[in-house]
Amino acid sequence: MGSLFGRLDDVTGDAGYGSSGDHPPRMGFFTDTSVCIGCKACEVACKEWNSVPDDGYVLTGMSYDNTESLGASTWRHVAFVEKPTTTTSSVDLGMPGNGPPAAAGQDQAAESGDESIRWLMSSDVCKHCTHAACLDVCPTGSLFRTEFGTVVVQADICNGCGYCVPACPYGVIDLREDDGRAFKCTLCYDRLKEGQTPACAQACPTESIQFGELSELRQRADHRLAELHEKGVDVARLYGRDPDDGVGGDGAFFLLLDEPEVYGLPPDPVVTTRDIGSIWKHVGAAAVTLAALGVATFAGRRR
Amino acid sequence: MSPRTRESVVPEAEFGSYYGRPILKEPTWKQPDVPLYLFLGGMAGASAVLAEGAAATDRPALERVARLAAAGGAAAGTVALVHDLGRPERFLNMLRVFKPTSPLSVGSFILAPFSALSGAAAVSQVTGWFPRLGRLAGVGATALGPPLATYTAALLANTAVPAWHDAHRELPFVFAGSGATAAGGLAMILTPVDQAGPARRMALAGAATEIVAAEALKKRLGMVGEPYHEGRPGRLMSASRTTTAVAAGATLLLGRRSRAVSVLAGAACVAASMATRFGIFQAGLASAKDPKYTVVPQRQRLDERRLADA
Numbered sequence: 001m002g003s004l005f006g007r008l009d010d011v012t013g014d015a016g017y018g019s020s021g022d023h024p025p026r027m028g029f030f031t032d033t034s035v036c037i038g039c040k041a042c043e044v045a046c047k048e049w050n051s052v053p054d055d056g057y058v059l060t061g062m063s064y065d066n067t068e069s070l071g072a073s074t075w076r077h078v079a080f081v082e083k084p085t086t087t088t089s090s091v092d093l094g095m096p097g098n099g100p101p102a103a104a105g106q107d108q109a110a111e112s113g114d115e116s117i118r119w120l121m122s123s124d125v126c127k128h129c130t131h132a133a134c135l136d137v138c139p140t141g142s143l144f145r146t147e148f149g150t151v152v153v154q155a156d157i158c159n160g161c162g163y164c165v166p167a168c169p170y171g172v173i174d175l176r177e178d179d180g181r182a183f184k185c186t187l188c189y190d191r192l193k194e195g196q197t198p199a200c201a202q203a204c205p206t207e208s209i210q211f212g213e214l215s216e217l218r219q220r221a222d223h224r225l226a227e228l229h230e231k232g233v234d235v236a237r238l239y240g241r242d243p244d245d246g247v248g249g250d251g252a253f254f255l256l257l258d259e260p261e262v263y264g265l266p267p268d269p270v271v272t273t274r275d276i277g278s279i280w281k282h283v284g285a286a287a288v289t290l291a292a293l294g295v296a297t298f299a300g301r302r303r
Numbered sequence: 304m305s306p307r308t309r310e311s312v313v314p315e316a317e318f319g320s321y322y323g324r325p326i327l328k329e330p331t332w333k334q335p336d337v338p339l340y341l342f343l344g345g346m347a348g349a350s351a352v353l354a355e356g357a358a359a360t361d362r363p364a365l366e367r368v369a370r371l372a373a374a375g376g377a378a379a380g381t382v383a384l385v386h387d388l389g390r391p392e393r394f395l396n397m398l399r400v401f402k403p404t405s406p407l408s409v410g411s412f413i414l415a416p417f418s419a420l421s422g423a424a425a426v427s428q429v430t431g432w433f434p435r436l437g438r439l440a441g442v443g444a445t446a447l448g449p450p451l452a453t454y455t456a457a458l459l460a461n462t463a464v465p466a467w468h469d470a471h472r473e474l475p476f477v478f479a480g481s482g483a484t485a486a487g488g489l490a491m492i493l494t495p496v497d498q499a500g501p502a503r504r505m506a507l508a509g510a511a512t513e514i515v516a517a518e519a520l521k522k523r524l525g526m527v528g529e530p531y532h533e534g535r536p537g538r539l540m541s542a543s544r545t546t547t548a549v550a551a552g553a554t555l556l557l558g559r560r561s562r563a564v565s566v567l568a569g570a571a572c573v574a575a576s577m578a579t580r581f582g583i584f585q586a587g588l589a590s591a592k593d594p595k596y597t598v599v600p601q602r603q604r605l606d607e608r609r610l611a612d613a
Contacts, residue, residue: 062321068324071328079321133462133463137406137461137462138402139397139405139407139408139411140396140399141402142396157393157396157399158393159388159389159391159396159397160388160390160393161387161407162330162332162389163407163458163462165328165331166329166330166332166462166467166587167463168327168463169327170326171325171327171328173328174331179389180388181390259319261318261319261320261594261598261602262320262321264322264324265326266597267601267602268605272468273404275461276404276457276461278472279406279461280403280457282476283450283454283457283475285475285476286449286456286476286478286479287449287452287453287475287479289476290352290448290452290479290483291448291449293512294349294353294356294505296508297501297504297508298357298359298360298501
């Protein structure tokens with residue numbers, strides 16, 4: 001059995017694919033939200049390629065977001081946050097408009113009408129955690145680690161027990177009600193096997209969604225962060241990049257322009273199985289207590 | 304102080320969220336299936352212990368009741384679990400692999416043999432066939448009983464749901480106590496008082512364990528434990544505590560003398576145990592639904608770490 005918590009440099013090898021030369025490198029996404037324009041091409045491309053069914057049409061009143069959240073039938077979700085700002089920022093994002101296109105690498109902010117609004121847009125996706133709780137708790141072995149280090153559900157094995165649903169610290173995976181089984185992003189496992197780019201990254205017009213070897217994406221993200229900080233965009237931060245975090249780092253990580261919770265992401269997620277040793281220890285102690293209680297029940301007076 | 308006044312004096316925690324939407328997915332486990340299974344598993348597991356003790360100390364009436372309770376509880380619990388699956392016809396996939404990181408996997412490997420063994424013991428008890436083999440099966444079921452009654456705490460605790468996960472130290476003891484209360488209570492209803500002594504003692508010890516562990520849980524969890532004393536789950540939990548305490552008192556005073564009191568107190572124990580399971584289950588749902596319980600502790604942890612680093 002592999003490791004349950006902490007840094008893990010070869011997650012694929014840890015899952016039983018041999019040493020690092022024997023399997024493909026770990027693949028992932030780096031979603032740079034500072035250049036996301038909220039076009040939702042990723043959502044559409046994902047639905048089309050993966051034949052993900054319709055998940056209803058509701059008007060939420062949450063800015064331009066009528067997708068609401070990730071789920072069994074939503075594997076990419078673009079979040080929209082409108083924040084009124086007091087400062088009239090002169091930093092232009094390069095939103096569609098009639099001015100000249102902005103230089104790349106500027107803060108995601110724009111002025112609209114009489115008050116200025118700070119726009120945050122971010123395309124969320126399954127994080128393909130290094131220590132994936134969904135995979136750890138799956139009792140059937142339906143969820144598995146692929147040779148690319150990603151986490152995928154095998155639909156022909158899943159029996160819809162639903163344990164992965166509350167286990168995910170990001171609230172990504174869910175059961176499809178009419179189908180009964182669990183579904184989530186596969187990082188386009190079928191396309192990866194053919195050496196192709198996942199549908200969402202392929203469709204992204206601004207390269208906000210970047211696909212590649214995780215080690216290279218991390219370097220690229222560090223670069224981008226340094227660049228933004230240099231330009232004075234102090235709010236920029238990486239999320240899920242740190243291999244020492246509570247889930248051992250995400251296979252799909254992000255550059256954000258505000259606190260994670262503003263985008264609906266948990267600020268400091270921890271894989272639940274970090275504590276599985278302590279959990280079983282306490283269960284064992286309680287079971288022994290119950291057995292002892294049973295023995296004591298029959299000891300003493302014969303009444 | 305009533306819960307309502309307490310709510311109004313404590314200022315609501317400030318925290319960021321995405322339109323107030325939950326971060327975690329609400330568990331898809333159905334009601335009554337899963338909380339009912341938590342109850343039945345606990346009752347069956349503790350009953351198996353009671354049955355073997357009764358056999359060893361020659362209490363045939365108690366033995367018969369406890370064996371039937373163990374087998375019946377396990378069978379009904381299995382039905383509830385299979386019914387909860389999105390694809391019930393694939394229930395055997397539960398035994399496809401064995402994973403210590405998945406309490407549901409470990410639990411399947413406890414429940415399956417427990418059901419078989421307790422079933423065999425009960426059939427032998429009722430029919431009188433193969434008494435030795437039946438007794439042997441009973442001993443096997445007894446060994447698996449306490450794990451069956453307590454592993455379900457790991458099932459809930461090993462999730463990202465804050466009210467469940469953070470309670471992982473006390474929850475197994477609450478479940479052990481609750482299982483004993485239910486098994487003792489059920490045997491008190493169905494067994495003549497002169498043979499029900501161990502059932503009464505089991506119900507009392509279970510009640511004490513359950514109440515102490517549940518109080519410790521709520522005290523330690525603080526804000527994350529709010530769902531255990533607010534709203535419907537809070538009402539279930541406090542109803543369970545009161546009922547358990549009253550039933551325990553009645554058992555202690557009159558359980559030995561009055562069959563009527565024994566039946567009523569036993570029924571109250573069973574009902575209280577069930578209320579505890581539904582309360583804990585629903586507290587988890589409430590905890591997953593409100594982003595506060597996910598964001599606030601994590602934000603606090605993060606800020607403390609940053610402060611320590613600086």
